Amino acid sequence: DSGVTQTPKHLITATGQRVTLRCSPRSGDLSVYWYQQSLDQGLQFLIHYYNGEERAKGNILERFSAQQFPDLHSELNLSSLELGDSALYFCASSVEEGAPQYFGPGTRLTVL
Amino acid sequence: SQQGEEDPQALSIQEGENATMNCSYKTSINNLQWYRQNSGRGLVHLILIRSNEREKHSGRLRVTLDTSKKSSSLLITASRAADTASYFCATPFHTGGFKTIFGAGTRLFVKA
Numbered sequence: 001d002s003g004v005t006q007t008p009k010h011l012i013t014a015t016g017q018r019v020t021l022r023c024s025p026r027s028g029d030l031s032v033y034w035y036q037q038s039l040d041q042g043l044q045f046l047i048h049y050y051n052g053e054e055r056a057k058g059n060i061l062e063r064f065s066a067q068q069f070p071d072l073h074s075e076l077n078l079s080s081l082e083l084g085d086s087a088l089y090f091c092a093s094s095v096e097e098g099a100p101q102y103f104g105p106g107t108r109l110t111v112l
Numbered sequence: 113s114q115q116g117e118e119d120p121q122a123l124s125i126q127e128g129e130n131a132t133m134n135c136s137y138k139t140s141i142n143n144l145q146w147y148r149q150n151s152g153r154g155l156v157h158l159i160l161i162r163s164n165e166r167e168k169h170s171g172r173l174r175v176t177l178d179t180s181k182k183s184s185s186l187l188i189t190a191s192r193a194a195d196t197a198s199y200f201c202a203t204p205f206h207t208g209g210f211k212t213i214f215g216a217g218t219r220l221f222v223k224a
Contacts, residue, residue, distance in 0.1 A: 002154060033212065043155075043200065043214040056211045090154055097210040098142050101202075103154030 003027065006091050006104035014112055018079040021107045025072055025093030031055075032074040033094070033101060034066055038087035049074055050097060081111045118201060118215040126223050131188045133218040135201030136181075144177055144184050145202045149217070155200065158186075193224040 003026035013019055025032050034046040045058035049068035060066075063081075068074040078085060088108050092101035119134045137144070143162045147155040161168045161177045161184065168175045174187040188195055198217040205211060 002156075004154075035214075042216040045211055045213060048210060048212075050210075058211060088152065092155070098204040098212075100145055100157040100160055101155075101212065102157065105154050106152075108152075 002102040002104065004091060004093050004102050004104035006089075006107050008107060009105065010108050010110075012110045012112065013081060015081055015083060017081050017111075018077065019081065019109065021076040021078070021089055021091075021109075023074045023076070023091030023093075023104060025074070025091075026102050029093035029095050029102070030072065031094045031097055031099075031101075032068055032072070033092045034060075034074070034076050035090045035092065036087045037090060037106075038084075043090070046076070048097075055097065078109070083111050085109065086111045118199070118218045120218060121216070122219045122221070124221045124223065125191060127191060127193055129191055131191050131195070131220055131222070133186045133199050133220070135184045135186070135215055137184075137201070137203045137213075138182065139203075139205050141179075141203045141205055143204065144175075145204070145212075146173075146175060146184075146186050147200045147202060147214070149198045149200065151197075158199075188220075191220075191222045193222050196220060196222045 005024045030051045032049045036044045046060040048056040066076045088106045090106045092103045094101045145160045146158045149155045172189045177184045200214045200217045202214045
């Protein structure tokens with residue numbers, strides 16, 4: 001158990017819908033990262049927050065947004081969903097930038 | 113393109129044999145990290161090597177780093193069936209924010 005929790009574990013929804021994925025980092029970790037993993041794309045870095053502040057963005061679509069709250073949990077919002085958004089979404093946390101990351105179990109999103 | 117690229121893409125060996133995976137990256141780094149992922153699960157951090165280190169050991173793992181060639185290798189000695197997983201290198205780097213880029217991974221299969 002990494003200490004990082006993600007909910008929900010599975011999510012099935014339809015195209016055009018909006019979903020919210022939630023992540024709670026390990027106790028004491030200020031950095032939260034979001035990744036998308038699909039079969040043909042590997043692990044894609046989406047966004048990084050540190051202590052509530054956005055620090056870096058990867059290839060995150062405009063339809064996607066994230067935030068980190070004062071209690072350090074984070075949410076990833078995916079809107080106007082498309083079939084191609086079906087993937088595993090991982091959250092990870094670390095004590096500081098560049099340090100080893102601890103991954104949650106992931107949320108498997110299926111868009112039908 | 114990806115900051116980290118692993119080679120080979122897949123590797124199949126017998127239990128007891130050694131497994132070597134290679135990683136190449138493109139820009140300057142502070143450290144390089146290796147992770148393991150069992151099918152469909154969150155990544156697990158294995159080992160971190162700093163840019164001023166050339167070799168590091170952890171149990172049956174040996175990591176080397178050649179910053180002049182921008183490459184790293186992960187050696188797993190005396191492999192076990194339980195080592196069957198995908199292995200990724202990751203390079204955190206700072207460019208307009210702090211990003212961690214994962215390679216596409218090497219899928220290791222250890223036959224009992």
